[in-house]
Amino acid sequence: MxxxxxxxxxxxxxxxxxxxxxxxxxxxxxxxxxxxxxxxxxxxxxxxxxxxxxxxxxxxxxxxxxxxxxxxxxxxxxxxxxxxxxxRGRWEDPKFYPERDAIEAFLALPAAQRKVVRDVIMTFAQTLKRPDASN
Incomplete structure (x- = not known):
């Protein structure tokens, strides 16, 4: 089909x-x-x-x-x-409320500030993906 x-x-x-x-x-x-x-x-x-x-x-x-x-x-x-x-169930789980609040605050920021925060998050995410990264 x-x-x-x-x-x-x-x-x-x-x-x-x-x-x-x-x-x-x-x-x-x-x-x-x-x-x-x-x-x-x-x-x-x-x-x-x-x-x-x-x-x-x-x-x-x-x-x-x-x-x-x-x-x-x-x-x-x-x-x-x-x-x-x-x-959707994961997103609505109360244990994720702080992250939801942070995302809503992020979305309320001016574009230039969102870019800075996004760059910081992406840097952390890339660091965690590298196998040689120390925690």
Missing amino acids: TEKTEFAQRLRDAMLAAGYPDRPAVLEREFNSRYWGRSVTFQAVSRWLRGQAIPSQDKLQVLADWLRIEPQALRFGERAAMAVREQ
């Missing part, structure tokens, strides 16, 4: 799971009623469902919101969504 055909299968499955028939006319109507940009055509959604095209990220997000599925799971499959959840 190709990436596009796998996406098409996930899209059809998500439509059916949400109680919608996996028909292009239904997809066109439901998508366009939720999308703030230029409407998509019947031909475009048909290509999505046949595995000939994958929608852009903004359209994918609308599909995921409508079908109540994580965008990563719709686009890349459940394994990718699980990997994202794992990373």
Whole structure:
């Protein structure tokens, strides 16, 4: 299976799971009623469902919101969504709150100061990667 055909299968499955028939006319109507940009055509959604095209990220997000599925799971499959959840779980772990606070403070700095801090961090990181570095 190709990436596009796998996406098409996930899209059809998500439509059916949400109680919608996996028909292009239904997809066109439901998508366009939720999308703030230029409407998509019947031909475009048909290509999505046949595995000939994958929608852009903004359209994918609308599909995921409508079908109540994580965008990563719709686009890349459940394994990718699980990997994202794992990373998010680490970030939300209370033991990492001080690092989160430091990153937020870093992002609030002016660009010149962020560059200095980034250079210091990268120097430390490179030093730790070298096998001959003494701790």
